[in-house]
Amino acid sequence: MLIWTLAKKDLRLLLRDPRAMVVLLAMPLIFIMVLGLSLGEGFGQKPDDRLRISIVDMDQGFPDPDNDDGPRLEWSKTVERDLAQTAGIRVEVIPTLAEAEELVRNSKRAAVLVFGPKFSEQVSRSSFLRGGVNPLFRDGINLEELDLRLVRDPTQLTASSIIEQVGQVTMLRVVLPWMIGRAFERIGDRLGNIMQRALQQMFPSYDLTGKTWAALTRAPERSNDGAEVTHYEPPSGSGALNRGAYRYQVLVPSYIVMFAYFLVLTVGWLFVAERRQGTLKRLRAAPLSHTEILAGKLLPCFLMSLAQGVFLLVAGKLLFGMSWGAQPWWLLPVVVTTSLSAMGLALLVASLARTEAQVAIYGTLLVLVLAGLSGCLMGDRELMPENMQRISLITPHAWALLAYKQLLANPGEPNVELIAQACGMLVVFALGFILLAWSFLRLDDHA
Amino acid sequence: MAEPLLSIHDVRKQYGETAALNGVSFDASAGELFGLLGPNGAGKTTLLSIVSCLLEASSGEVRILGRKASTRDRELRRMIGIAPQELAVYGELTARENLTFFGSLYSIPKPELAKRVDEVLAAIGLTERANDRVEHFSGGMKRRLNLGAAIIHGPKLLLLDEPTTGVDPQSRNHIFEEVRRLAGQGMCVVYTSHYIEEVQSLCTRIGIIDHGQLIACDTLPALLRQMDGVIRFRVARAPADLRQRLAAIADCRLVDRGSDPNNADPDNLELECRDVKTALMRLVAILNELNVELVSMEMTEPNLERVFLHLTGRALRD
Numbered sequence: 001m002l003i004w005t006l007a008k009k010d011l012r013l014l015l016r017d018p019r020a021m022v023v024l025l026a027m028p029l030i031f032i033m034v035l036g037l038s039l040g041e042g043f044g045q046k047p048d049d050r051l052r053i054s055i056v057d058m059d060q061g062f063p064d065p066d067n068d069d070g071p072r073l074e075w076s077k078t079v080e081r082d083l084a085q086t087a088g089i090r091v092e093v094i095p096t097l098a099e100a101e102e103l104v105r106n107s108k109r110a111a112v113l114v115f116g117p118k119f120s121e122q123v124s125r126s127s128f129l130r131g132g133v134n135p136l137f138r139d140g141i142n143l144e145e146l147d148l149r150l151v152r153d154p155t156q157l158t159a160s161s162i163i164e165q166v167g168q169v170t171m172l173r174v175v176l177p178w179m180i181g182r183a184f185e186r187i188g189d190r191l192g193n194i195m196q197r198a199l200q201q202m203f204p205s206y207d208l209t210g211k212t213w214a215a216l217t218r219a220p221e222r223s224n225d226g227a228e229v230t231h232y233e234p235p236s237g238s239g240a241l242n243r244g245a246y247r248y249q250v251l252v253p254s255y256i257v258m259f260a261y262f263l264v265l266t267v268g269w270l271f272v273a274e275r276r277q278g279t280l281k282r283l284r285a286a287p288l289s290h291t292e293i294l295a296g297k298l299l300p301c302f303l304m305s306l307a308q309g310v311f312l313l314v315a316g317k318l319l320f321g322m323s324w325g326a327q328p329w330w331l332l333p334v335v336v337t338t339s340l341s342a343m344g345l346a347l348l349v350a351s352l353a354r355t356e357a358q359v360a361i362y363g364t365l366l367v368l369v370l371a372g373l374s375g376c377l378m379g380d381r382e383l384m385p386e387n388m389q390r391i392s393l394i395t396p397h398a399w400a401l402l403a404y405k406q407l408l409a410n411p412g413e414p415n416v417e418l419i420a421q422a423c424g425m426l427v428v429f430a431l432g433f434i435l436l437a438w439s440f441l442r443l444d445d446h447a
Numbered sequence: 448m449a450e451p452l453l454s455i456h457d458v459r460k461q462y463g464e465t466a467a468l469n470g471v472s473f474d475a476s477a478g479e480l481f482g483l484l485g486p487n488g489a490g491k492t493t494l495l496s497i498v499s500c501l502l503e504a505s506s507g508e509v510r511i512l513g514r515k516a517s518t519r520d521r522e523l524r525r526m527i528g529i530a531p532q533e534l535a536v537y538g539e540l541t542a543r544e545n546l547t548f549f550g551s552l553y554s555i556p557k558p559e560l561a562k563r564v565d566e567v568l569a570a571i572g573l574t575e576r577a578n579d580r581v582e583h584f585s586g587g588m589k590r591r592l593n594l595g596a597a598i599i600h601g602p603k604l605l606l607l608d609e610p611t612t613g614v615d616p617q618s619r620n621h622i623f624e625e626v627r628r629l630a631g632q633g634m635c636v637v638y639t640s641h642y643i644e645e646v647q648s649l650c651t652r653i654g655i656i657d658h659g660q661l662i663a664c665d666t667l668p669a670l671l672r673q674m675d676g677v678i679r680f681r682v683a684r685a686p687a688d689l690r691q692r693l694a695a696i697a698d699c700r701l702v703d704r705g706s707d708p709n710n711a712d713p714d715n716l717e718l719e720c721r722d723v724k725t726a727l728m729r730l731v732a733i734l735n736e737l738n739v740e741l742v743s744m745e746m747t748e749p750n751l752e753r754v755f756l757h758l759t760g761r762a763l764r765d
Contacts (some may be wrong), residue, residue: 006552
């Protein structure tokens with residue numbers, strides 16, 4: 001209860017101190033904003049040398065002719081999956097045709113495959129038999145026949161031709177087994193099972209009833225490992241602040257971590273001011289233990305740090321259109337443990353500094369050196385050489401960044417084990433700093 | 448004398464080779480206003496820190512209401528209020544918030560604390576500024592609040608460390624009135640200062656401390672009795688028997704300045720006397736009898752400053 005009384009008082013002091021508010025909240029936002037506006041579009045993204053196949057999917061699906069009650073067939077998804085499973089290819093889904101045409105017009109994409117609304121219907125009706133849609137022609141698959149078209153950039157003929165050929169091969173892999181399988185079924189219907197069996201014996205390497213390429217060729221299904229379908233995000237973001245630009249996924253956590261440790265200044269000032277103005281003497285003269293006084297000072301700092309982390313994450317989302325990743329709840333332990341270690345470091349500095357000038361000079365130097373060493377300062381740890389990345393793990397910042405990177409800048413599922421390990425390391429740092437601070441701290445040295 | 452509320456016995460505090468306190472002993476009772484007079488660095492603040500359980504003495508003993516003071520005794524601290532030399536209040540908080548905060552450290556129940564805060568605000572004359580931030584207060588108002596924060600929990604022993612440093616006369620008078628009122632209510636007040644006139648006008652007993660030693664401790668009249676008054680006068684032409692007649696005045700001593708080469712004038716005379724007024728009447732009568740013309744006269748009554756100079760060999764503000 002007394003700890004909370006002390007904490008409430010310090011929270012009130014912090015909230016009324018414009019200096020603390022500027023350091024903890026305004027400065028990181030300004031940093032993120034300025035760097036976000038000035039860094040290039042590719043910042044924070046690894047170069048990817050795989051062939052990008054961009055698609056627009058307007059396919060409305062079609063009822064399964066073999067199963068009236070089953071789910072609608074979505075042939076565009078089958079094509080998408082086949083493409084994504086192909087080595088050296090990554091699939092990018094562009095949300096609208098207008099955006100795709102704009103990208104092609106601006107030579108940002110060489111070609112885009114556009115699945116029309118009737119794509120599934122046309123594929124489902126594809127057949128060697130009379131009455132069906134025949135998509136085969138001299139060059140492979142007649143895309144127009146299937147309500148599929150390729151929007152091309154006439155200035156990038158080679159690239160668009162490669163994309164077209166990849167599309168042709170994939171379409172053959174998808175449509176041909178379907179057509180063979182359907183035709184083979186009809187042979188059974190019309191000429192009987194004997195004919196079917198005879199044909200099956202004639203072509204023992206093929207399963208003529210299989211409607212997929214793997215089934216037809218009696219090959220194992222392709223693994224989904226490495227298959228990647230990404231959704232198109234304008235890399236430059238939108239609006240004056242470039243909302244949604246990928247770089248904020250890297251910049252926001254970097255500066256959340258760096259400025260979390262600026263708590264060193266706030267806590268240092270609180271301690272020094274308490275000594276200078278004599279109120280520490282008054283606190284010590286009250287029926288309080290040293291532990292209560294310390295806890296009463298640290299609790300508000302911890303809460304401020306938590307609030308700062310949450311504020312910057314929310315601001316990142318609202319102002320910069322940042323995504324909280326696939327598992328946003330994991331952000332909570334990362335924010336908490338980062339704040340804990342920042343609080344420990346702040347206590348260590350407060351235990352060593354005697355004047356406000358010392359706090360400002362030593363605190364700022366320490367925070368900037370650690371930020372530089374850990375990679376926070378340059379925004380992205382990936383920019384550091386590998387051995388420096390290893391060395392940087394002596395700082396709590398680096399562990400916090402590792403966890404944030406997993407959660408915010410990883411396109412797939414985050415590595416939860418790595419996040420838990422980082423959180424554990426941050427707790428270890430916090431305990432280490434607090435123990436060191438406890439051995440240096442003298443609340444009664446100015447009695 | 449009543450049972451002492453505060454009893455200090457042979458307290459010493461050593462910082463390495465330096466003795467900050469060297470065997471200080473005195474008692475103070477409930478309702479007593481005890482003044483501790485000494486120059487800066489004499490050991491006043493160190494003594495108050497030990498009494499307020501902020502610091503352990505190297506040796507000796509401090510007892511408050513019969514209980515030995517110790518830095519580990521949290522309960523004893525409830526009986527003590529301290530107004531440190533610094534303005535130990537939070538500038539960013541209002542006067543009311545400051546008092547409420549310091550009161551809540553003593554676990555006073557909320558309704559009682561609110562009432563107590565109002566009472567203290569009224570007592571220190573800050574009711575109208577209760578909701579203003581302290582950073583906008585004058586130095587005197589901050590000093591009064593510093594006193595208020597020391598008494599918010601109703602201590603039995605109040606330690607005031609130079610409580611009027613840098614305050615205007617109005618605030619000083621306010622503080623004096625409040626301190627007298629508190630002592631009148633039975634609080635034992637220890638008041639340290641290096642302003643002689645403050646201690647002289649306020650305190651019932653005074654301790655003089657210098658270089659960590661309590662060199663005198665008594666009531667003001669008793670301290671003053673240690674010193675003689677002085678009457679310096681000049682006559683037109685001193686007759687031969689004047690010196691003999693003056694030397695015969697009871698409780699007086701004629702200072703022989705004949706040997707002083709700077710004051711060889713026999714018409715310049717000086718009398719040291721226990722009671723200046725009685726001696727003056729006798730002097731005037733003798734001069735009349737001998738028909739000697741008095742040219743000039745200067746009287747110096749004994750005072751605390753002279754007592755301090757006499758005891759320490761230096762002025763208080765040296």
